[in-house]
Amino acid sequence: MEREFRQALEEDKSIVLIDVRTSGEHRMGHIPNSLHIDMFSPDLSQKIAALDKSKNYFLYCRSGARSANVCSMMAQQGFPKVTNLFGGLFDWRGEIVTLA
Numbered sequence: 001m002e003r004e005f006r007q008a009l010e011e012d013k014s015i016v017l018i019d020v021r022t023s024g025e026h027r028m029g030h031i032p033n034s035l036h037i038d039m040f041s042p043d044l045s046q047k048i049a050a051l052d053k054s055k056n057y058f059l060y061c062r063s064g065a066r067s068a069n070v071c072s073m074m075a076q077q078g079f080p081k082v083t084n085l086f087g088g089l090f091d092w093r094g095e096i097v098t099l100a
Helices: 002-011 023-028 044-049 065-076
Strands: 016-019 057-060 082-084
Touching (some): 044 065, 057 065
Parallel strands (some): 016 057
């Protein structure tokens, strides 16, 4: 799945990549050009609601569990194009950016 996920990111520049991990996890390493929306943020629903529903969203976390939950939330809010990176950053073999 990670390979297909990475290939889709390379081929479709309109995909919005979202990291749903904590700020600390995001600083320690994230996929380049990803938007950071902490799933534990008290205003998570508002941040999700502010996103453009016409876009294609790919979400990830450390292992794929948290991002699966946010994908489900987004689907319930009417987002038709939401994809989870199963295996998360554990299985990611592409580039990682660190801020720490």
